[in-house]
Amino acid sequence: MRNTMPKTLTVLAGSAMLAAGAAHADRSDWPDNFTVGTASQGGTYFVYGSGWANFIADELGVSGGGEVTGGPTQNLALVHSGDVAFGLTTMGPASDAVKGESPLAPGVAMDNVCAMFPMYETPFSITALADSGIESISDIPDGARIGFGPAASTSDTYFPAMLETLGVDFERRNGGWSDLGGQLQDGLLDVIAFAAGIPIPAVSQLEVQTDVNIIEFTEEELETILENYPVAEFSIPASTYETLEEDARAVSMWNFAIAGCDLPEDFIYEVTKVTMENNDRMKSVHRSAATTIPENIKHNTVLPFHPGAARWYEDNGHEIDPDLIK
Known part of the structure; x- marks a missing residue:
C-alpha cells in the first residue's frame, strides 16, 4: 500500500471520546494524521471541509485538518497522488478525471480516487x-x-x-x-x-x-x-x-467526499460511519450538509466507492452496484 501521508503528527491525546465502533476497531494500519483538500477561503468547500475534518479528528482521535486548494479538479489530483488523504469534488470534474481528461493531468486516468459520501448539490x-x-x-x-x-x-x-x-x-x-x-x-x-x-x-x-x-x-x-x-x-x-x-x-452538480482508494478499509468504514450517523453535527458545520445522507449515494455513477465506505452502506441497508465498488 502506498504511504499517502507523512507520519510527523501523532495521535491526539485527550481528544473527545471515541465513537463506540471506532474504539474497538483495529487501528494498526490507520494513518497518524490526515488532510482534507477543500478550496479557497470564502467558499463553501473550505467551511464544510475544514469543519468536517475537525469533526472526524475529534471523533476518531486522529489529527486532521482542511487545506486550501484550487478546488474540485485539484483535489482529485491531490487524492490520486496521495498528497492528501481526502478531498471534496463535483461529479463533472470527477468524470473527466477517471477518463483521463482532467485539465491538470491530461491523459492520466485517476484510478486512486474513491467516493466516500454525498455532500450536497x-x-x-x-x-x-x-x-x-x-x-x-x-x-x-x-x-x-x-x-x-x-x-x-x-x-x-x-x-x-x-x-x-x-x-x-x-x-x-x-x-x-x-x-x-x-x-x-x-x-x-x-x-x-x-x-x-x-x-x-x-x-x-x-x-x-x-x-x-x-x-x-x-x-x-x-x-x-x-x-x-x-x-x-x-x-x-x-x-x-x-x-x-x-x-x-x-x-x-452533486458533490462527493473522496478518499485515496488505498487507505485502510477499517479507517474509511469508521470515517463514513461517523459522518453518516451524525447528520445534525454535520449540519452544524454547514447547513448544506442537510443532504449529506446515505440515500443520496445514488447520485454518484462516476467514481468507484471505497470498499470501507461501501461496507458501511451495505451493513445499513443501502445497496450499491457491485461494479461501482473498488
Whole structure:
C-alpha cells in the first residue's frame, strides 16, 4: 500500500471520546494524521471541509485538518497522488478525471480516487451589485469583468462555457471567493459567477455590506443549459439569502467526499460511519450538509466507492452496484 501521508503528527491525546465502533476497531494500519483538500477561503468547500475534518479528528482521535486548494479538479489530483488523504469534488470534474481528461493531468486516468459520501448539490448562481443595473443574464454588458473562482475549479471549468453558450461576452477573472467578493464590492468586477454550496459565505458577507442582485436563469436559458451541460435543474430557496424574495432558478452538480482508494478499509468504514450517523453535527458545520445522507449515494455513477465506505452502506441497508465498488 502506498504511504499517502507523512507520519510527523501523532495521535491526539485527550481528544473527545471515541465513537463506540471506532474504539474497538483495529487501528494498526490507520494513518497518524490526515488532510482534507477543500478550496479557497470564502467558499463553501473550505467551511464544510475544514469543519468536517475537525469533526472526524475529534471523533476518531486522529489529527486532521482542511487545506486550501484550487478546488474540485485539484483535489482529485491531490487524492490520486496521495498528497492528501481526502478531498471534496463535483461529479463533472470527477468524470473527466477517471477518463483521463482532467485539465491538470491530461491523459492520466485517476484510478486512486474513491467516493466516500454525498455532500450536497452545487448550484451555479450569479451575483452583481444592485447599483450595477444588472438584473438578468441578458443585462450583462459586453466585456463585463466576471470572476469565476479559482482557476480549474468547477465554477471556472463550466460557468464560462455556459455563459458563452448564452451569448455573454466577458473578460475572465480568477481568484478565491473572498477576494472576488471584495473586488466586486470595490467595483473591480461587474459580476461573480459562483458554483458553490449555498449559502455561499462570500455572498452572505456581501449582503451585510451592500445591496446585491442574485440573478436567476430564465426558463429559456435554463433549457439551453440543461441541453448542453452535465447539470440538473435546481431552485435556490428564497430563505437562503436576505436578498431573495422568491426561489431562484439555477442548475447544479452533486458533490462527493473522496478518499485515496488505498487507505485502510477499517479507517474509511469508521470515517463514513461517523459522518453518516451524525447528520445534525454535520449540519452544524454547514447547513448544506442537510443532504449529506446515505440515500443520496445514488447520485454518484462516476467514481468507484471505497470498499470501507461501501461496507458501511451495505451493513445499513443501502445497496450499491457491485461494479461501482473498488
